Amino acid sequence: MPTTLAERTAGPPVGRTWDDMDAFEAFLDAGGIVEAHDDMPEAYRLEVFRFIELHANSELMGGLTERDWIPKAPGLRLKQIFLAKTQDEIGHAHLLYMVAADMGKKSRPEMLDDLFAGRTRFHNVFHYQAVTWADQIAIAYLVDAAAFASQRAVFQNCSYGPYKRVLKRIVAEEGFHMRHGEEMLMRLAEGSEIQHRMFQEALDRWWMPAVQLFGPDSSDDDPLMRWHIKSQRNETLRHAYVQKYVPLLQGYGFTIPDEGLRHDPDAGWLISDIDWSELRATMRNGGPDSRRRIATAAGSHADTAWVREALEAAA
Ligand SMILES: [Fe+2]
Ligand SMILES: [Fe+2]
Structure with missing residues (x-):
């Protein structure tokens, strides 16, 4: 069965219609890549579209959060970095x-x-308010890292070609964001007692949202797993994240805000059972800062309508 672009352009399945889901899934299992102009089962088109729309919405809402902090970033260097990061996320x-x-x-x-009408969703972490500058550092250190891990897992085995190609760039840039978060965290960790306390308070606010970003345990019949959009189960990614970040944060002298956290010699770090009702409410746009964030995003879009109109007129 052809799986590479060269093989595909030489013959089927280019131009082929998938009347049989089993044959389509066998094609995906063999490493087949679907392109935008290819025929694809309607269920695949809808699920993949929804997944990418959720991702796009999340990047936009995340970028607007970064933008809010450009004027408040301490010093020119950090303003430049946050300007670049905003540009990355909107890109x-x-x-x-x-x-x-x-x-x-x-x-x-x-x-x-x-x-903007609240009819679609975006990732849970962008439904909370960043209260202090340390929250921005917690977002860069914890949230960008969680986004990096989950997006890289999609990139590794993504069956939808156009998504895989843009993920290559996105994952590379998220890697920069994550490294920058580490740099900012180390400064706070080595800083004054007040700075240390500020980050601990931010960690108390952001640890659970970051861990919840991976979502509840994957169901065994998750179509996104079967169709090679996700390559790893949610709980596998979450567990790997916890194994990395618990010792790092503890090493910097911070406390993980989870009284049930324990270390098992075989399984590694185990966190308390998660109450997913908070995530579910958040994903219905009922999070602590959802309404303000959506209104701000809609306002920004309305305020910049003249740019789009000018570009359209010029074209
Ligand atoms: Fe991003
Ligand atoms: Fe990012």
Whole structure:
């Protein structure tokens, strides 16, 4: 069965219609890549589209959070870094909305309308408020790292070609964000008692949202696993994240805000059972800062309408 682009352009399945889901899944299992112009089962098109739309919305909402902190970032160097990071995140959203729109389910304006009207979702971590500068550091250190881990897992085995190609760039840039988070954290960890306490308070606010970003345990019949969009189960990614970040944070002298945290000689670090009702409420746009964030995003979009109109007029 052809799986590479060269093989595919030489013959089937280019131009082939998938009337049989088993044959389509066998194609994916053999490493087959689906392109935007290829025929694909409607269920695959819909699930992959929804996944990419959620990702695009999350990049946009994350980018706007970074933007809010540019004026408050201490010093020119950090302002430049946060400016660049904002540009990265909005760029990720831009690429993902293009890929999603090409799937033919919704146009970019329709996706943005749905986001601003609260009809679609974005990742849980962007439903909370960043209270202090240390929260921004916790976001860079914990949230960018969690996003990096989950996006890299998609990139490693992604069956949808256009998504895989933009993920290559996104994952590379998220790696920079994660490294920058580490640099900022080390400064606070080595800083004054007040700085140390500020980060501990931010960690108390952001640890659980970051851990919950991976989602509840994957179901055995998760179509995104079967169709090679996700390559690892949610609980596997979450466990690996906990193994890495618990010892790192403890090494810097911080306390993980989880009284049930324990170390098992075989399984490693184990966290308390997670109450997923908070995540579910958040994903229904009922998080602590959801309403303000959506209103801010919609306001930004309305305020910049003149740029889009000018570009369209010029074109
Ligand atoms: Fe991003
Ligand atoms: Fe990022």
